[in-house]
Structure formats: structure tokens, C-alpha cells
Amino acid sequence: xxxxxxxxxxxAPRDHMHGGNAAPGPGRGASDAxxxxxxxxxxxxxxxxxxxxxxLSRIEGQVRGxxxxxxxxxxxxxxxxxxxxxxxxxxxxxxxxxxxxIGHCVVGAARDAQESxxxxxxxxxxxxxxxxxxxxxx
Amino acid sequence: xxxxxxxxxxxAPRDHMHGGNAAPGPGRGASDAxxxxxxxxxxxxxxxxxxxxxxLSRIEGQVRGxxxxxxxxxxxxxxxxxxxxxxxxxxxxxxxxxxxxIGHCVVGAARDAQESxxxxxxxxxxxxxxxxxxxxxx
Amino acid sequence: xxxxxxxxxxxAPRDHMHGGNAAPGPGRGASDAxxxxxxxxxxxxxxxxxxxxxxLSRIEGQVRGxxxxxxxxxxxxxxxxxxxxxxxxxxxxxxxxxxxxIGHCVVGAARDAQESxxxxxxxxxxxxxxxxxxxxxx
Amino acid sequence: xxxxxxxxxxxAPRDHMHGGNAAPGPGRGASDAxxxxxxxxxxxxxxxxxxxxxxLSRIEGQVRGxxxxxxxxxxxxxxxxxxxxxxxxxxxxxxxxxxxxIGHCVVGAARDAQESxxxxxxxxxxxxxxxxxxxxxx
Numbered sequence: 359x360x361x362x363x364x365x366x367x368x369x370a371p372r373d374h375m376h377g378g379n380a381a382p383g384p385g386r387g388a389s390d391a392x393x394x395x396x397x398x399x400x401x402x403x404x405x406x407x408x409x410x411x412x413x414l415s416r417i418e419g420q421v422r423g424x425x426x427x428x429x430x431x432x433x434x435x436x437x438x439x440x441x442x443x444x445x446x447x448x449x450x451x452x453x454x455x456x457x458x459x460i461g462h463c464v465v466g467a468a469r470d471a472q473e474s475x476x477x478x479x480x481x482x483x484x485x486x487x488x489x490x491x492x493x494x495x496x
Numbered sequence: 497x498x499x500x501x502x503x504x505x506x507x508a509p510r511d512h513m514h515g516g517n518a519a520p521g522p523g524r525g526a527s528d529a530x531x532x533x534x535x536x537x538x539x540x541x542x543x544x545x546x547x548x549x550x551x552l553s554r555i556e557g558q559v560r561g562x563x564x565x566x567x568x569x570x571x572x573x574x575x576x577x578x579x580x581x582x583x584x585x586x587x588x589x590x591x592x593x594x595x596x597x598i599g600h601c602v603v604g605a606a607r608d609a610q611e612s613x614x615x616x617x618x619x620x621x622x623x624x625x626x627x628x629x630x631x632x633x634x
Numbered sequence: 635x636x637x638x639x640x641x642x643x644x645x646a647p648r649d650h651m652h653g654g655n656a657a658p659g660p661g662r663g664a665s666d667a668x669x670x671x672x673x674x675x676x677x678x679x680x681x682x683x684x685x686x687x688x689x690l691s692r693i694e695g696q697v698r699g700x701x702x703x704x705x706x707x708x709x710x711x712x713x714x715x716x717x718x719x720x721x722x723x724x725x726x727x728x729x730x731x732x733x734x735x736i737g738h739c740v741v742g743a744a745r746d747a748q749e750s751x752x753x754x755x756x757x758x759x760x761x762x763x764x765x766x767x768x769x770x771x772x
Numbered sequence: 773x774x775x776x777x778x779x780x781x782x783x784a785p786r787d788h789m790h791g792g793n794a795a796p797g798p799g800r801g802a803s804d805a806x807x808x809x810x811x812x813x814x815x816x817x818x819x820x821x822x823x824x825x826x827x828l829s830r831i832e833g834q835v836r837g838x839x840x841x842x843x844x845x846x847x848x849x850x851x852x853x854x855x856x857x858x859x860x861x862x863x864x865x866x867x868x869x870x871x872x873x874i875g876h877c878v879v880g881a882a883r884d885a886q887e888s889x890x891x892x893x894x895x896x897x898x899x900x901x902x903x904x905x906x907x908x909x910x
Contacts, residue, residue, distance in 0.1 A: 407566060407567070407569075410566050411563055411566055411567060414559060414562055414563040414566065415563060417559050418556055418559045418560055418563065421552060421555050421556045421559055422556055424552055425549055425552040425553060425556065428545060428548050428549055428552065429545070429549060431545075434593045434596060434597040434601065435597065435624055435625070435628045437593055438590060438593055438594070438597075438628040438631070438632065439628065439631060441586055441589065441590050441593075441632070442628075442631040442632055442634075444586060445583065445586060445632070445634070446634070448579055448582060448583060448586075449906075449909050449910075451579065452576060452579050452909070453902055453905065453906045453909065455572045455575055455576055455579075456576065456902055456905055457898060457899065457902040458572060459572040459573065459576075460874055460878060460898050460901060460902065461894065461895065461898040463572065464874060464878060464879070464882075465878065465879075465882040465894055465898070468878075468879040468882035468883060469882060469883075469886055472883055472886070480875065480879055481875065484871060484874050484875040484879070485871065486573055487573070487874060488867055488870055488871040488874065490573050490576040490577065490580075491576075491867065491870055491905055492863075492867045493576070493577060493580040494576065494579070494580055494583070494909055495772075495863050495866070495867065495908055495909060496580070496583070496584070496771075496772040587768075587771050587772075590771070591764055591767065591768045591771065594764055594767055595760060595761065595764040598736055598740060598760050598763060598764065599756065599757065599760040602736060602740060602741065602744075603740065603741075603744040603747075603756050603760070606740075606741040606744035606745060607744060607745075607748055610745055610748065618737065618741055619737065622733060622736050622737040622741070623733065625736060626729055626732055626733040626736065629729065629732055629767055630725075630729045632771060633725050633728070633729065633770060633771060633910075634725075634909075634910040683842060683843070683845070686842050687839055687842055687843060690835060690838055690839040690842065691839060693835050694832055694835045694836055694839065697828060697831050697832045697835055698832055700828055701825055701828040701829060701832065704821060704824050704825055704828065705821070705825060707821075710869045710872060710873040710877065711873065711900055711901070711904045713869055714866060714869055714870065714873075714904040714905075714907070714908065715904065715907060717862055717865065717866050717869075717908070718904075718907040718908055718910070720862060721859065721862060721908070721910070722910070724855055724858060724859060724862075727855065728852060728855050731848045731851055731852055731855075732852065734848060735848040735849065735852075739848065762849055763849070766849045766852040766853065766856075769852070769853060769856040770852065770855070770856055770859070772856070772859070772860070
């Protein structure tokens, strides 16, 4: 936010540093980056990308269904029930992303901080995650 | 709920009681409206139907945008921020429907109850509305 | 809100008019209690006042328990779980008040509006209720 | 959860592993802290304990105030407004605890995992944190 690069930043910025990494997915092992969590980190939610995309496509369909209900002038309580279902589905998606973020980005930053000796990296990631969770709680 | 007719019940169930009413849906006009609230009641959210449909179409687009972000493996915090925006937009839609429902269905039921001498009508509507609000609060 | 009388206004403002009231106000109607909802209206949540007070006293105790957990430096996840329990308990209290408000104040206003011929009364109450619900949804 | 020690587990479970550590609780100091985050970790929210306790005591007072409003039969909308204020205050407390938990327990587990070679430690902590956040979102 406020960062012009925001719109293009992606989930695993460290990928860019890995250059010609030929490692075949998870289980790259300690030899590569010397740490336990590294292998998870580069995947994060992208491991579940298909499941996530399927969920979001279902939510999109639910929203379209709600519009159809409005168009057909269905009973408002029934429409509200459908909106609650979308809320619940979005919450599940959010939680999945929060879990991935903490488990990969924050944990990755913790490792980097330990290696680099600069704890600010973690503090920033943690504050960023907390702010995002706060927006979800509203 | 539990009522097989649920899926087809529409916003203004009283229309069904109006028997031989040949009027094509909302906008029956003042002639039929013997009371202050009646004319509003048959419209309810349908007065703002276009605005509501526009909002829902925007929300649908937002959800599609989130799927695109996932597909492009954008940074998870940015995705969470977009989900919060969808949550907020859905809350606005919900609140609008709640306001319409209370202002039309509940108020209409209050009038009917007074005319018919059966307060159960109101009690039912109020409980139904409260249950829907409870689902929104989760 | 913005009304200096807010801090002292009570649940059933019409009570104050009852005394030796010659009812110049919103058409209480000839027989005074001759309407269906009137008797409930003057009570509203006060019928369940004891139950409500008991709930709130339990919530107060829960909050005190959370402070004790913090003081004893209990595990933060366990504290968060207790906070979730308080949230849920407060939501139940809120919903009960919303139900009472709609079932009594809004429905009462609907009746008054019909008698007085001034629908603004209802519109105001409905907007006020919706705004309060919106604050609960945040 | 499911752990019989739950009721007495405290914020910094690692203390228990420290064996013969004679240090009286938090504030063990840097001598023991071989890493960047360790010293924070043993404190976590206890650093802000006073502020947190003050907040919770204010919330307790707010809940008591709501009970008083009910007892005096104040207007239900005004009571709902106060409940929303308590909700908001509790959310702030929750978020503070979430931030502390991620920044200390999760980050600490990440370090331990790296040292011990057992990534399960992190996975467990992350899932536990996510579950707690999910309960806050409801």
C-alpha cells in the first residue's frame, strides 16, 4: 500500500532470488538453503492454488446467484441467508490465506532475521499480518 | 426454511394473497394502496433493485479479481485486503436488505396484525428477521 | 446521538407520556390499550430484564477472568479463546435487544404511523435500528 | 486443548523446557538468550501487561455500565451502541494478543524448528494461531 510496486508484488518474493533453482518442488532438502522451512516457504498458498481457485469460483457463482435472486425479487430473508453463506465461504478463504501467510512469510522472515541478525524483518511481517487480520475482523 | 416453497417465495408474499390482482408485479400504484406504507411495502428493495444489482455485479467482479490475484500468485496480504473490501461491500448490501425488510415486511406485518387481530404475524416476522441478522453477525 | 437527552432517554419513552396524559401524541388510540401490541410495547426487553442482567453479570465475570489470565501470564491462545466466548455472549445479548427493539419500538412506531398518518415515524425508527445493526456488524 | 496441562499452561511454554532454570518467570534477561528474538519471546504480551490489564478493566467497567443501562431501562438502541463499543475494545485486545502470539510464540517456534530440525513445531503453532483467529472471526 502506498508502495508503487504493490500491484505487482507476488506471494513469494524470494523466488526471484532463487534464480535457476532446478529443485523439483518440496523436499529440496537442507543442502539447498540449509533450513527446514525453506521448501514450504516458496510454495505457500500456491500449493493449494487449485483448491483456492475452485473455492473462489464457487463464491463468484454464489454472488451471481444472489444477483439473480434480487432480479427475481425473491424474499429478502432468503437473500440474506445466501449472503451469510458467502460471508462464511470468504472467511474460510481468508483463514487459509492467513495460515499460509503466517506459516510461510512470517516463519520465513523469522529465519531470515536470525540469519541476518536483523529482527526488524520479522517485526514488519508480523505487524503487516496483524493489520490484515484486523481488517478481516473489521 | 424447511418449506418446499422457499426457493420460489418472493419478496412480497402478500401479493399472493391479493387474489385476482392482475398487476404485473411491483408498481401496482397508489390506487391499491389503502394505507400509508402499503405502496412502499410491495416495492421494498425492488425500488433500489438497479442499484442493488449494480453493487452485486461489482462484488462479483471483485471476487473474480481475487481469483486472478491468486492465479498470478500475488502477495497474500494484498489478497486479504481485497477480501476485506468484499466483506465490507457485502455488509452494505446486507444492511440495505435488512433495512428494507424491517421497513416493509415487518412494518407491513405490524399493520396486518393490527387489522387481523393476530399478533403472531408480527412475532414471526420479527423472529425471522432477527435470525437472519444473527446469521450475518455469525 | 447528538441529542443531549440521549443519556437519559429510556427504553419506552412513551411511558413518560402515560401519566395524566391526555394523549395528544402519536395517536395512542381510543381505548388506550385497545391494540394488540401495546401491552408488550411498554415492556420490551424489560420483560426479560432479569435474564439479561444475569447474562451481563456473567459476561462481566468472564472479562474479569480474562484479566486474571493475563495477570497470571496464561498462554495467549487460551486467552483468545476466552475472548471469543465473550464475543459470542455479547452477540447473543445484542440479538436479544435487536429482536426486542424491532418487535416493540419499530412495530409500535408502525402502529402509531398508521394511526397518525405520519410514516416518517417508522422510517426514522427503522433507520435507527439499521444503523445500530450496522455498528454490530462493524 | 485436550491437553490436561492446558488450564495451567502459561504464555511461554518453553520455560518449562528450560529445566533447572532458576529464573523467576519472565525477565530472565539476555544472558540466557542466545538469539535475537529469545528475550522478547519470554515476555510477549507480558511486556504490555499493565496496558492490557488497564484495557480489560475498562471493558469490565463498560459491561457493568451496560448492565446499569438495562437496569434503568435505557433505550435499547443506546445499549446496542455501548455493546458495539465493547466489541471494538475486545477486538483491539484480541489483535494485540494475536500480534504478540505471532511475533513471539510462532516466531520462537520457527527458530526452535530450525535448531531442532523438526518443522512440526511451527506447523502446530501456526495451526493453533489460525484456529484462534478463526474463532475471533467466528
